[in-house]
Amino acid sequence: LEDARAEGERAYELDRAHVFHSWSAQSQIDPRPILASEGSYVWDGTGNRLLDFASQLVNINIGHQHPKVIAAIQDQAAKLCTIAPQYANDARSEAARLIAERTPGDLNKVFFTNGGADANEHAIRMARHHTRRYKVLSRYRSYHGGTDTAINLTGDPRRWPNDYGNSGVVHFHGPFLYRSQFHAENEQQETERALAHLDQLIRFEGPDSFAAIILESVPGTAGVMVPTPGYLAGVREICDRYGIVYIADEVMAGFGRTGKWFAVEHFNVVPDLITFAKGVNSGYVPLGGIAISEKIAATFANRPFPGGLTYSGHPLATAAAVATINVMEDERIVENAARIGSEILGPGLRGLADRHPSIGEVRGLGVLWAIELVIDRATKEPLAPYGSSSPAMNEIIAACKAGGLLPMANFNRIHAVPPCTVTEAEVREGLAILDSVLDIADSHVGS
Ligand code: PLP
DSSP states (O other): OHHHHHHHHHHHHHHHHHOOOTTSOGGGOOOOOEEEEEBTEEEETTSOEEEETTHHHHTOTTOBTOHHHHHHHHHHHHHOSOOOTTSOOHHHHHHHHHHHHHSSTTEEEEEEESSHHHHHHHHHHHHHHHHTOOEEEEESSBOOOSSHHHHHHOBSTTSGGGOOSOSOEEEEOOOOGGGOTTOOSSHHHHHHHHHHHHHHHHHHHOGGGEEEEEEESSOTTTTOOOOOTTHHHHHHHHHHHHTOEEEEEOTTTTTTTTSSSSGGGGGTOOOSEEEEOGGGTTTSSOOEEEEEEHHHHHHTTSSOOOOOOTTTTOHHHHHHHHHHHHHHHHTTHHHHHHHIIIIIIHHHHHHHHHHOTTEEEEEEETTEEEEEEEEETTTTEESSOTTSOOHHHHHHHHHHHHTTEEOEEETTEEEEOOOTTOOHHHHHHHHHHHHHHHHHHHTTTTO
């Protein structure tokens, strides 16, 4: 423990001296050293074990340090660490096959990227060149990544400082019955009115001007709003009506997170492009990509696709994807995510809502869940305003960590997003910690 403590302290000091962090005011952060991890847990430098109910950034779908994936990366490193994308490579080819076999419909070709943002970036470029149109539709309450196009697709406040007004992105409201923009009283009304809103927006903006609609199949960081029945099928119809490319962003929702390989399977729709990253290899080596339909692939059969990356289909990353997908299949990890969600995590969170008046809504699928914390169930006033935090939320997050749980939090929400491999006992441990810290939220009810 003494060695670990010294290692952690040195990591922290060097971090503070030299590491520049994402999305942060650099002097206002306090990054905790994490020195080891296994399965659903991580360990810090002071001997604390934390249950990873965030799967880091909702990417460690097979859990930390899976031995078979580690071995596959080690074997690939010994064999061939890297090769340029213009050559054929066994790890890349096999990863593409395994992904194409699992995507719905005729999405049979895969373009590999380094992560999710550049997958969306290239998907939009593909749609623009395929349709020879420029504008793109994306919903409010969404996250699509941190690069220029991806952050402009994003429908949350992280876009604001990066929006120079020329991205060609038009935002719309998606279905979210709990905070309905459409004064809907039930799911059917929400679906119908959200689709009518999208259709009208397209007609008012010029139907021939849109290259693509990009939608997270289940918006993740933005709040886990599971689409109302019929909505995604309606979006598919609208895309077909106006010749618009339907891009499903499954960077967070894909690869087992919702209890299916891809979340669109819950809704029986086949998009034209699916973007993925995170769960494809649980982030053991950075990887993302686009699964491409035959029609869009055909556009670039005799016309060059104007895009590429030095590390497209990197052998270490794709070998990790091959091992991850095989492990998920062999160990029935997608099935575990589905069962845990419907039998343990979902009912457990709903049980918390019965006891804690601060919970306004519980929603999710598989191991992708969120609870909305409110100070008044009737008015739905959130415990932190849209786009920011609050002392109460900060206190809850700190109490989770002190209690041994790494939560994912966004604005007034706590997300329960453990690895897809999480066990029933681990979920019960996490629920018990949440149960104890939610008293803090309850104390603000009516304030
Ligand atoms: N799309 C979605 C839905 C995401 O959740 C994320 C990351 O959280 C991204 C895109 C961006 O992925 P990356 O951070 O790998 O660029």
